[in-house]
Amino acid sequence: MTIARDSDENTRNLCSHRQSLRSLMSTANITATQAPVTTIREIGRHEGQAVTIRGWLYNLRESGKLLFPIFRDGSGVIQGVVAKNAVSPEMFDSVKKLTQESSVIVTGKVRADKRAPGGYELDVSDVQVVQPVPESDPFPISLKEHGVDFLMEHRHLWVRTPRQASILRVRAEIIKAARDFFDDRGFILTDPPILTPAACEGTTTLFPVDYFGEQAFLTQSGQLYIEATAMALGKVYSFGPTFRAEKSKTRRHLTEFWMVEPEIAYATLDDLMKLAEEFVAFIVKRALERRRPELETIGRNLAPLEKIDTPFPRITYDEAVKMLQEGHAKGELENRFEWGGDLGSPDETYLSSKFERPLMVHRYPAAVKAFYMEPDPQRPEAALCVDMLAPEGYGEIIGGSQRIGSYELLLKRIREHGLPEDAFRWYLDLRKYGGVPHAGFGMGIERVVTWICGLEHLREAIPFARTLTRIYP
RNA sequence: UCCUCAGUAGCUCAAUGGCAGAGCAUCCGGCUGUUAACCGGAGGGUUGUAGGUUCGAGUCCUACCUGAGGAGCCA
Structure with a gap:
């Protein structure tokens, strides 16, 4: 007592x-x-x-x-x-x-x-x-509605409410499903470092950290490191936090979020897309099986989730451009999309609205994608990459690619992007000592939780969201 | 960084340039089946900050601060 x-x-x-x-x-x-x-x-x-x-x-x-x-x-x-x-x-x-x-x-x-x-x-x-909670200082979160800022200011208490607690249970289930999926398929969990040296993909989106007088950064992806462990263990994955110092003020962005990233030696883009669709279908099925009461508490309409099954629709970037231009001609899209650009948020929403299952868009122009992506041998201006767009307007949940296999090409790309060659010596080594075709993707946990729970905001999909304007509580 | 919107009681919001209000929460009272219970009463305000216009500013103007949504960028 x-x-x-x-x-x-x-x-x-x-x-x-x-x-x-x-x-x-x-x-x-x-x-x-x-x-x-x-x-x-x-x-x-x-x-x-x-x-x-x-x-x-x-x-x-x-x-x-x-x-x-x-x-x-x-x-x-x-x-x-x-x-x-x-x-x-x-x-x-x-x-x-x-x-x-x-x-x-x-x-x-x-x-x-x-x-x-x-x-x-x-x-x-x-x-x-x-x-007892004192009468003079009652619990701040009443059963009536509150504003977003007030709730986020009291996030440490907000998590006690049934809806928020249910979301956190679904999140835990999704994470467990992700780990079970890879563990059961012979993937080995290898944790990449969170503190990383030098700039990898442009310093503006990295959080700098003082590392005993040296400049270091919080990781924005474990990918480069698990490419190394994939060459050691064949099939690997990582699950951990990543940090982006992007000044994004939208409901789809956090500065600190969690990613699952598999990386597979001797895998092609086609292997990757097959894995990605099986993975996402598995997670949705698991959430429906094990967290149905929570999803109902949250008020999620389960019908769209029940429809999720493999195979997922796949279109090339070129086909996506055609669809977007037709959409513009029909007056369903404000701006006419031109070949060569990256898909914007309204474009993604439009494309995914045409399908009931997550949509995989592959072979984007290499110019708008990351430096490490393998060019399509059939069409070198396109990259062997894929983005998966969740239905119901939830946008991108997965981004992945086949990685560049050639030492010479990778070095060329690093130079083209003005990246510090020295910092990438180890990464280049992977192509020097027995490089193989390999591929991997990253899936943002919070985006998947937001989609599966049917939430308005990403910040409810993580216990304590870190955004551009919030680092309390 | 840019665009749009908002800031009034603890919370959610009203208030034609003319007495600053309601619901919820809190407190007091009532009700033997309530479902965000309901009914009656009470307390609770430097209207984000600083200037300005006006007889008079929550309301109009300027600047700033804070937040939200979107763009860009991304998962």
């Missing part, structure tokens, strides 16, 4: 309330030892029995001599019922005075009830208050 000390001025006015809680708690101890401790998620197994749950008060409704405290414990939410004539007056009064998000240990009898959203209610016989 724990009780908060009177360490805060705000809690002083609670003293009389606290006195009654203390006397309540001396009897509560006995009850707590009699009933088995369970979680709300598992509570159905104890129908008709007295159980103890440990959690927080989510909300309290009352109707005269009936109280309806709603408890949450991280596994779920359940409504308790306290009738005035069924408990002691002290007990009734204590529950009546409970404040939102006070931590509580609750004992009661589990009863099936058709009116309850979760199927069960708890006839409360005892409540121990672990720490």
Whole structure:
């Protein structure tokens, strides 16, 4: 039994309330030892029995001599019922005075009830208050709507709400699915460094770090490093955070986000596209199988997700350009797209809206893509690369390519891009000592979570989002 | 970096250039099945900041600050 000390001025006015809680708690101890401790998620197994749950008060409704405290414990939410004539007056009064998000240990009898959203209610016989939230300083996040900035300012408390907690559970499932997928297919997890030397792809998008007096940067991709481990282990992947100092102010961008990146020796672009579609289909299926209740809590329309299956549609960049130009001619797109540019956000949305499954666009012009991509031997101005666009306007979730195999060509590209040759010595070595055709892609976890959960903003898809304007909490 | 919009009570928002308001939250009271419960009452304000126009500015003008959405860039 724990009780908060009177360490805060705000809690002083609670003293009389606290006195009654203390006397309540001396009897509560006995009850707590009699009933088995369970979680709300598992509570159905104890129908008709007295159980103890440990959690927080989510909300309290009352109707005269009936109280309806709603408890949450991280596994779920359940409504308790306290009738005035069924408990002691002290007990009734204590529950009546409970404040939102006070931590509580609750004992009661589990009863099936058709009116309850979760199927069960708890006839409360005892409540121990672990720490009361002071009346003078109530929990800031009410059940009513709030603005984005306010919620982000209170993210550490916002995560307690059912919707946010559900999103985090889906995220965890997606990450586990990604790891299971690669682990089960013989991929080896190799963690690339987060601190990297010198500039790799242009310093403006990198976060500089002082490394014992030397300039270093936070990684913006583990790809170059897992190309090295792929040459050692054949099939590898990495899963970790990446950092982009881009000044992007949109709902699709974070400055710190998590990526899954597989890299495979002796793989071609076609192998990569097959892997990517199987991977994404696997993740969607897993989320539907294991996190359906959470997706429903979030309010996700599951019908579009149920349609996700292999094979995914594939179009070349050239075909995409044709579609975009036709779209412009029909008045469905504002600007006419010309061959040679990278697809913009409205272009991606338009293209993916024509399909119910994720769309793979391949063979972009080499000029708009990264320096390490292998040119198409059939058409050297195009790169052997692929972007996967999620349906429903969620945009790019995967970017990948076959990597340049030739030492000479890679060196040429590094020079063309004005990159520091010295910093890439090790990367060039991979083409000097037994280079092979190889390919890989990166998938942004938050973008996938946003799509699968049907969210408006990427910042809800990660526990603590880092954006251009926010590094608190 | 550019474009657009916003900033008023703890929160979400109203207020024709003319007395700064409502709902929620908090507190007090009522209700034996409430589902963001409901009903009655109370307290709660340097209208983002600094100037300006005006008899009078939350409202109009200028600058700045903060935030949001979008573009570019990207996953």
